[in-house]
Amino acid sequence: MALLEVKDLHTSFFTDAGEVKAVDGVSFELDRGKVLGIVGESGSGKSVTAYSIMQILAPTGKIVGGSVKLDGTELVGADENILRKVRGNRISIIFQDPMTSLNPTYTIGHQLVEAIRLHTDRNRKQAWDRALEMLQLVNVNEPRRRLKQYPFELSGGMRQRVMIAMALACEPDILIADEPTTALDVTIQAQILELMQDLQKKLGMAIIMITHDLGVVAQLCDEVIVMYAGSICERGTADEIFYTPAHEYTKGLMRSIPRDENNGQRLQPITGTPIDLLNMPKGCPFAPRCDHAMKVCLTERAPRMQVGEAHFSSCWMNVKDAADRGEITVEGGQDHV
């Protein structure tokens, strides 16, 4: 059984302008000790997927359907007491902005000790020792002094290390990292990614890495999910996604970023503008920007097709290609990933 099982998750935000379907039928599994990347543009629903798993949505947001199972235990609709034991203990999250995720009025030590004591039955002294141990683990220099400092005295990279230390203090099974390095400089980003890789190997936890940076994904992830407009358009191993992308959106992304293959050539951008979630098209959400859109793309969602061993894509082009080869294996008909 997979460690985490997300099935047909739907999360909506109810705003004055109407219902925004931020996550629209997302399913995936995560095994112990694996690194799963979720990539997509802003508004694609990658962060909301993570917040739905943790159930820390803003008050206007609500999970309207689907299930999230951790080790077989259903989390959607679960009692707050159960959720409290899951959050921080079994699933932890680090947020994008290390500047604002720490409380500026308490010392680093206070905040670490608070988190540790909340989740374990250590006393103050033991919790303090644990906090020190965690800071050493994430390579913070002079950890003893840092514990007595306030967040403003630390640099961005240092604060992100503190956040990682806090998230890992209870040895969670799953670490959700929501754009953990976006606010950091390149050389600091390299330090943090290296650290996460080391800790992942050392502690054997699973990581869900949410990012828009394809470079970070290539570096860290075993498996990758590509999201667009609230749904998964493609899922596969990192190599499959980068070298043999199947969905037209993923292909477009790969052509539009500067990399070695297209060095010196003109980039091929994806045309059009990102989708307005309040006015979702009926068919494939990417169809209005897709160069290969067919009639069916505008009216119906594409089914999820298996295009490789663990490689799935929801694109009518894949259906067409498979039909051309006369080997259609459509999985689940209506079930559009």
Next chain:
Amino acid sequence: MSERQNDTLLEVKGLKQYFNINLGFFRSKPLKAVDDVSFSIRRGETLGLVGESGCGKTTVGRSILHLYQPTAGQVIYDGKEINSKESLKEFRKKATMVFQDPYSSLNPRMTVSDIVAEPLDVHHLYSTKQERNDRVLELLGYVGLNSEHASRYAHEFSGGQRQRIGIARALAVNPEFIVCDEPVSALDVSIQAQVINMFDDLQDKLGLTYLFIAHDLLVVRHISDRIAVMYLGKMVELADAEEIYSHPLHPYSQSLLSAVPLPDPKAARANKRIVLNGDIPSPLNAPSGCPFRTRCPHATEACAQSMPPFEEVDKGHFVACHRVREIG
């Protein structure tokens, strides 16, 4: 040599930009945001300027345009030094800027046509209303917008479209030189490529020269002819784009380039990262001598004594490092 000199559009000599930081009780200390930077930009080229936050790359762009009054140094444009009100006014008709944040750099109370026409108003570049309108439509056409967009307000547009409006405004005075300050870093990946291509096209069409400031090294490599690397207010390396990627000589450039996460899993696995220890020192307490010595794996005693000169070690390849001949 003379031909190359004629080729130079903009020359920056010994540029210094210090800001006084108030420490209370009438004490203040200069923050050396840019400290003795010299370089030149050739007509029609794109010079990429990279570095991490706080290294002074944005300040260089702004000081060139005299948005800050430089503390010291010369900015020579087309052979004329910018040192008087008149020369600055002329200069501003030829040199403009595209800002990083497309959300805060457009006035929310002005229509798009007023935003784009503001430089025309300032420099009195039209005689009739009709002329102003025509020019606005022409400018919007350059960036892929049309008359329908002209009467709307900035908030009605997406990030990518706003950046186009900012670019149209920068083009209004028919400039020769544009400082692009992180123009694509606030945009989504799929939109970035559209805007990068637009910069390329406009350069071909209008013969523009760019100073392209960015921290995304893959984007800079794509768009630039030459690249300059800055660290803590100093320029540490300058060379042709391909040269700097294949043979970075300064230890900082080497680690910076190796730290870039490559969007290619096989290359990422093979990549040997040079991970630096520690953080960038505060520019208020910059290290003595070479600013990079506190994080440099090759630093010696001599590095703490004096700032290495910015020398040409190979043809067109400038480096500021005492030990460049030993480690390069």
